[in-house]
Amino acid sequence: MKKKRFETAVIHEGYDEKVLLGSLSTPIFQTSTYTFDSAEQGERRFAGEEEGYMYSRLGNPTVTVLEKRIAALEGGERGLAFSSGMAAVSAILVALTKANDHILASEGLYGCTFGLLTMMKEKYNIDHDFSSMATKEDIKALIKPNTACIYIETPINPTMKLIDLELVAEVAKEYDIPVVVDNTFSSPYLQRPLELGCDVVLHSATKYIGGHGDVIAGLVVGKKEFLDDVQMTTQKDMGGVMPPFDAWLLIRGLKTLPLRMDRHCINAEKVFEKLKNHEKVTNVYYPGDSSHPDYLIKQKQMKHGGGLISFEIKGSKQDAQNFLNKLSFIKLAVSLGDTETLIEHPATMTHAVVPEDERVNMGISDQLIRLSVGLEAWGDIWEDIEQALNKK
């Protein structure tokens, strides 16, 4: 059959109801194990000689539908689902490295990914460097003989800096180093790193892919050979698999991803315009801003600017916290990509584990606020922010 367009693939890809009694909604296979017709069949399945399910840590039919769907949306050979975004990040990084290796990472990462890199360094002497990756020379300068992978977030959480994925992929090919991209902030609707030459793309599916704040999950897409290996090593043996009900929630959430993303982006553009003109706001960071230093990269690799904005409040950390305490319906919570507008203080919340000097180097000041613009009427979102900014 002809390749489906994105808006069709989010609804149909990877599921055939005809083999499942015509059920329109993907059934939830709430089972831990699967019976074999014979001892010989069990042997063949465990030997990898016959396709079929064996035990839900090694695969589950509901989860398989989601894995096929996300693979199609990211344009990769296969998908693999995890119990959380961090289960996905850790399974991939552990699969790609061995003791004494080196990881080159983007300057700015989600706090727990930073924590994982620190732990890998302390426990296994897997060192890392951070790079702005602004030019080929920047990247080449930090590649070492033992560099096992390049790990990138773009847009970077929460500074909203961007990295040119095509440029990084070109350099990485020269050195034969795999490039892993955390695509959580964009979702495959806005950005598809594999199409730009990167090797592995992963998500905290907790965010835009789920979209409704009711599930913790991770997804990875890449080459079949690599992810077959991850499934049978760091996923099977560390065990961070996705439960079938969570897969069902994500299958449902994905169906409206394009609609939700369009609305997140439109709302964010409106709120950004208002924020940048408010006297209590000193800096606003939004990839859709035509004066953003990385705007050309956004134009090249992202469909729209996304639903996340970071901004700095005039004054001190206390002023930033006072602002947060005065909001009315906007929810003070970490996470992002939900229907509800969520707001947080990275320095003391999502990035609290990052030592202060590193945090400042990444561009996370005490006055920085991260806003995940939801699906409410943008006028209501702005009015709530405005009243909180204006209150004495």
Ligand SMILES: Cc1ncc(COP(=O)(O)O)c(C=O)c1O
């Ligand atoms: C960019 C990014 N990557 C990974 C994660 C980790 O995902 P999870 O919380 O689903 O484990 C997060 C969580 O906030 C994130 O923002």
